[in-house]
Amino acid sequence: MMRILVLAMLLTLLGGCAVTPATPEPRELSLAAPPRIVLQETMALLMDQGYVIRQADADLGRAEAALARWPGYRIRVTATPEAQGARLSLTATRGGRPLPPHLLDPVLAELQRRLGLAP
Template identity: 50%
Template sequence: MTARMRVMALMVVLLLGSLAGCASTPAPVEPLTGRLAGSVSEALDASVSLLLERGYVVRHADGDLGRVEAALARWPGYRIRLQVEPAERGSRIEMTAFQRGRPLPPALLQPWLMTLRSRLGAG
């Protein structure tokens, strides 16, 4: 390998290294959180019912962990992840929505939270 080829190879490596530093990391997912009246089990049941009514297919559900993940059965491929935990006088829910693997703004889930609250009581 000639000296010129070594210099060119070094320049390519340095250029690629500097470009790799420009890649941004995705923003952390910010869930919508809220309080619900009712136990974790009641909140999960109401959540799953609402998801099914809206055309979602429940992909994973674990009552012991308080988790549900569902995907919309038609285009554009929304996905919702729920986490329900016990809280003082009820339960606490975290909801995150995704489209094509990217997190959506938490405010889009506000109507879901309002519907769950109306089904379970004020919370």
Template identity: 50%
Template sequence: MKRVWICALTLLLLSACAATPPAAEPRELSLGAPRPAVMTAALNLFTDRGYVALGGDARLGRLEFVRGDDRIRVDALSEGEGSRVGLRGWRNGRALAPHELDPLLVELQAELGLLP
């Protein structure tokens, strides 16, 4: 009987680990564009790069994209006249380091026409 409980507990722990992606630290940036424009630009950027929209709600400022083993989450909050955008990413189930998301933030700025 004890062996059954140990096996059940082990399976429960392993299934929880497999179902929950590790926490990813966001890379955040304040942008001089309103949240709806940021969400539209993010949708255009990621779909043009071959990502598929996995889910989210653009009106609430959250979108998720997937391409192969990569997954990206975009969060945007209204901040005065502009917005604050945060990107989180995972590759092969492992969290991406924040600096790996910098090129995507630059491309998002370019999509919004905010680069000099």
């Protein structure tokens, strides 16, 4: 009986040590283009950079891409309708860990250039 009690206490203590993974912080940008076009251009850009589109749904405005080579980055794309176009949201992870959102700035800058919306 004592063994079961000690085991239960040990499992309770170890259960408290579990850490939930941090959610990636998104990098967002408003674009004066329809959400479907923004999503298509974003996927084309990611494919040009070596990403493989793993999942995509144009009706929902979502896509997920994974880098086909090491170090295995993943980018989630969401394009939602906004008053004057679309709001693009990108999040990136590597090995399940979130990456700083500023690393996505070159992707956003290139996307603006491709859409003809660069400042």
